[in-house]
Amino acid sequence: xxxxxxxxxxxxxxxxxxxxxxxxxxxxxxxxxxxxxxxxxxxxxxxxxxxxxxxxxxxxxxxxxxxxxxxxxxxxxxxxxxxxxxxxxxxxxxxxxxxxxxxxxxxxxxxxxx
Amino acid sequence: xxxxxxxxxxxxxxxxxxxxxxxxxxxxxxxxxxxxxxxxxxxxxxxxxxxxxxxxxxxxxxxxxxxxxxxxxxxxxxxxxxxxxxxxxxxxxxxxxxxxxxxxxxxxxxxxx
Numbered sequence: 001x002x003x004x005x006x007x008x009x010x011x012x013x014x015x016x017x018x019x020x021x022x023x024x025x026x027x028x029x030x031x032x033x034x035x036x037x038x039x040x041x042x043x044x045x046x047x048x049x050x051x052x053x054x055x056x057x058x059x060x061x062x063x064x065x066x067x068x069x070x071x072x073x074x075x076x077x078x079x080x081x082x083x084x085x086x087x088x089x090x091x092x093x094x095x096x097x098x099x100x101x102x103x104x105x106x107x108x109x110x111x112x113x114x
Numbered sequence: 115x116x117x118x119x120x121x122x123x124x125x126x127x128x129x130x131x132x133x134x135x136x137x138x139x140x141x142x143x144x145x146x147x148x149x150x151x152x153x154x155x156x157x158x159x160x161x162x163x164x165x166x167x168x169x170x171x172x173x174x175x176x177x178x179x180x181x182x183x184x185x186x187x188x189x190x191x192x193x194x195x196x197x198x199x200x201x202x203x204x205x206x207x208x209x210x211x212x213x214x215x216x217x218x219x220x221x222x223x224x225x226x227x
Contacts, residue, residue, distance in 0.1 A: 009154070034215070043118075043204060043218040044157075090156060101147050101172060102216060106156040 002027045004093050006105035013081050014113050021076040021108050023091030032094040033074040034102065035065055039087045047089075050074060061085070086112045117141065118219035120205050125224045127192070127199070135190045135222045137205035144209060146188035147216065150174060151202040160203075163188055192224060200226045 003026045013019050025031050032051050036044040048059025055067040065076045074091060088109050092102040118139045127133045139146065145164045149157040159172030163182040177196025182188055188207075192199045202223050206216040 036218075041202075041221070041223070043120075043220045044206075046215055046217070049215060101149075101159040101162050102157075104156040104158075106154060 002031075002093055002103050004091050004103055004105035006089075006091055006108050008108045009106070010109045010111070012111040012113055015083050016080050019076075019078045019081045019085070019110070021089050021091075021110070023074045023076065023105060024072050025074065025091075025093045026072065027093055030069075031074075033065075033067060034092040034094070035059065035063070035074075035076050036090045036092065037061075037087050038090065038107075044090065047076070081110075081112055083112045083114065086110055118205060118207055118217060120203075120219040120222050122222060123220065125222055127224065127226050129226055130194045132191055132193050133224065135192070135203055135205075135224070137188045137190065137219060138186055139188075139205075139207045139219075140186060141207055141217065142185075143207035143217075144185070145207060145214075146182070147206040147208075148172075148178075148180065148188070148190045149204045149206065151204060151221075157204060160190065199224055 005024045007022050034049045035047040038044045047063050048057050050057045050067045057065050063078050067074050088107045090107045091105045094102050121136045147162040148160040151157050158174050160178050161180040163169035169180050179191045202221050204221045205219040208214045208216045
């Protein structure tokens with residue numbers, strides 16, 4: 001069965017420091033991968049997605065992610081974190097028939113210290 | 115502005131009562147979804163619909179019901195059979211082509227008193 005693992009429940013990063021959030025997936029074929037961000041009490045906003053092609057994907061707000069098939073990973077990165085990046089981040093995989101719902105990881109909460 | 119609206123933002127229910135959560139989209143999307151979010155659990159799929167008058171159960175459909183009479187609307191009813199309904203509920207929609215991006219509404223927080 002498809003699954004997504006986000007190993008880090010909570011991460012604290014200093015403002016201006018770099019960030020990497022980990023995501024590992026389990027799926028036999030080529031996955032379709034997403035990163036979403038959620039501010040407290042809000043809906044989810046798409047940061048970026050990988051469908052095919054270049055394995056380094058650029059997203060909004062200065063985020064990028066790299067798909068590594070050999071490691072079954074899709075880690076999210078940002079070179080310099082801002083206090084406004086504090087939120088919960090979800091990795092998700094789509095698999096199966098068209099229109100099938102996403103499978104989400106349990107999320108990583110990012111805190112930013114000054 | 116195009117988007118997904120959910121109402122109400124906060125909802126309180128007494129035990130034993132049914133309650134309906136609204137989800138409307140004006141994105142002309144074919145597919146719509148309901149997810150439940152609990153702290154530390156990520157999002158879990160309740161129901162989804164790829165076309166009007168058709169819907170499929172997700173992973174945690176027990177105690178919930180849906181309808182899809184119009185393309186724009188996908189209401190979720192939380193019935194008294196749902197044993198632990200207090201949660202944050204998120205509606206999403208997407209074009210019905212393979213693996214298209216899902217866009218989310220702002221959510222409804224349901225609390226059972």
